[in-house]
Amino acid sequence: MSKSPWWRNAVIYQIYPRSFSDSNGDGEGDLTGITNHLNHVSDLGVDAIWLSPFYTSPNRDGGYDVADPRDVDPRHGNLEDAKILFAKARALDLKVLVDIVPNHFSSEHVWFKAALQAQPGSPERARFHFYPGKTPTTPPNNWISLFGGPAWTQVSDGQWYLHLFDSSQPDLNWQNEDVRADFEKTLRFWLDLGVDGFRIDVAHGLAKENILEDHYDPQGLSNALRLDVEMSAEARGKLLATVPFFDRDGVHEIYRQWRKIFDSYDREIMAVAEAWVHPPERATRYVRPDELQQVFNFDLLVAPFNDQILYQCIDRTLKLMGTVGASPTWALSNHDTPRVVSRVGENESRALALFTFGLPGSSYIFQGQELGLPDAELEDCDRQDPAFFRTHGVQKGRDGARVPLPWSGEAAPFGFSSGKPWLPIPQGWSSLTVEKESGDLSSSLEMYRKILALRKENLLDSADFTWSRRPDESGVISYRRGNVEVFLNTSTQEFQVQSSGHFAIASDPRSKLELNILSIAPSSSAWIALS
Numbered sequence: 001m002s003k004s005p006w007w008r009n010a011v012i013y014q015i016y017p018r019s020f021s022d023s024n025g026d027g028e029g030d031l032t033g034i035t036n037h038l039n040h041v042s043d044l045g046v047d048a049i050w051l052s053p054f055y056t057s058p059n060r061d062g063g064y065d066v067a068d069p070r071d072v073d074p075r076h077g078n079l080e081d082a083k084i085l086f087a088k089a090r091a092l093d094l095k096v097l098v099d100i101v102p103n104h105f106s107s108e109h110v111w112f113k114a115a116l117q118a119q120p121g122s123p124e125r126a127r128f129h130f131y132p133g134k135t136p137t138t139p140p141n142n143w144i145s146l147f148g149g150p151a152w153t154q155v156s157d158g159q160w161y162l163h164l165f166d167s168s169q170p171d172l173n174w175q176n177e178d179v180r181a182d183f184e185k186t187l188r189f190w191l192d193l194g195v196d197g198f199r200i201d202v203a204h205g206l207a208k209e210n211i212l213e214d215h216y217d218p219q220g221l222s223n224a225l226r227l228d229v230e231m232s233a234e235a236r237g238k239l240l241a242t243v244p245f246f247d248r249d250g251v252h253e254i255y256r257q258w259r260k261i262f263d264s265y266d267r268e269i270m271a272v273a274e275a276w277v278h279p280p281e282r283a284t285r286y287v288r289p290d291e292l293q294q295v296f297n298f299d300l301l302v303a304p305f306n307d308q309i310l311y312q313c314i315d316r317t318l319k320l321m322g323t324v325g326a327s328p329t330w331a332l333s334n335h336d337t338p339r340v341v342s343r344v345g346e347n348e349s350r351a352l353a354l355f356t357f358g359l360p361g362s363s364y365i366f367q368g369q370e371l372g373l374p375d376a377e378l379e380d381c382d383r384q385d386p387a388f389f390r391t392h393g394v395q396k397g398r399d400g401a402r403v404p405l406p407w408s409g410e411a412a413p414f415g416f417s418s419g420k421p422w423l424p425i426p427q428g429w430s431s432l433t434v435e436k437e438s439g440d441l442s443s444s445l446e447m448y449r450k451i452l453a454l455r456k457e458n459l460l461d462s463a464d465f466t467w468s469r470r471p472d473e474s475g476v477i478s479y480r481r482g483n484v485e486v487f488l489n490t491s492t493q494e495f496q497v498q499s500s501g502h503f504a505i506a507s508d509p510r511s512k513l514e515l516n517i518l519s520i521a522p523s524s525s526a527w528i529a530l531s
């Protein structure tokens, strides 16, 4: 039997370069810092790293405002450092994914600067979305930016340009041949340097329809974009799905073309789409056999610690991805959402990690998740997220999840930098450093190391997933895969069940298996090895 491609069941560790490790004391993480600490990632037992952007950027949106997609920002190092990092990853048997940001460039990109110098109607402007306003002082339509405020900014000759994010992130026009050709060049550039694939930013946003028409519900959309506004996932999804700039049919021919490029390399290249779509069936369109390999499933990033909801999310994802033969993805945290510990609680976050690492497909870990880091409390004066500024502080933004990693020592910045970190690291994290948690068997880090080793030993390619317990009044769900059975107890009571297996690992030390009775502590999960 041929081995499945590396990414089908991979564990992928997301590195946010700015906050991983700073090797030169400027307070910002860099590529050499990543190389220096890559052993930590490989010791964890993951298969691949995904590097968030490290490209030339004025850094108005944490590097997702790219001014040169084929070079490294001096804050993060240079191309030589990137090559050294890729070589170290290869030596450690880690695959490398890099971010590609095709929806927009930075306003500092040479193309946008040229567009500003050029006339309305010129080829330079045609690479972006420049239009006259409805009136001399009103934008072409009422679309809003995902970071708050209007999605249009006016330039000195009266035209307006579209930016779904910050005004420093002008949207690219994917009808334009220069844009298509330039991204193909960028894909090849990084593939030729040895990377194994891409995480595609705003993958659902490249094709826009009815660009001169108003969107009928900008306020609804604005609420849907705010995680602090109470709204069901269903309602949120619907509001996001109705906008004329997301999930349009036109995006798919782009990925079919990219797929041909990936397949022209003689190693297994993969790409994972960041695509917030609704209804969930729409996600399968990104991973049809001639398109991308994976699409992020964001359900678990927002799901509460509730057996019914978790069961539904997982079951639906497995079924949907099965319809197109794609491998599912699971993520509990990333750089855009509150960290899982802050969202559901410490015990609950460990329980979720253990439970999801047994599932078929790829699990994504956001740096620091393995340490059990919560979001950091920040003063408003420290915040840098454009969403905070564009909403005049109504949205606090994503900085709390992006605080640099604590590595060692007793005092902040805990070995992250010899200088002043770009965001302050809480002194309270002294017990959460890599150094402190290493060797402490009760720590989150050691739990992650052990569970990833068990996953590798027991589950690697097994596709034989079955639910052994569906939601009922107990609050417990469980599944079998390979030779393990994995339980999740979402209730506040201990749960007991007969089991003839052996105890493998639990997220709570109070859980045990004695005389064929498995006792699972409240808000916890456990892996049982079946005989």
Ligand code: NOJ
Pocket: 061, 062, 064, 065, 101, 165, 201, 202, 274, 335, 336
């Ligand atoms: C999604 C990225 O994950 C986020 O950090 C960024 O702000 C937006 N896309 C815009 O690029």
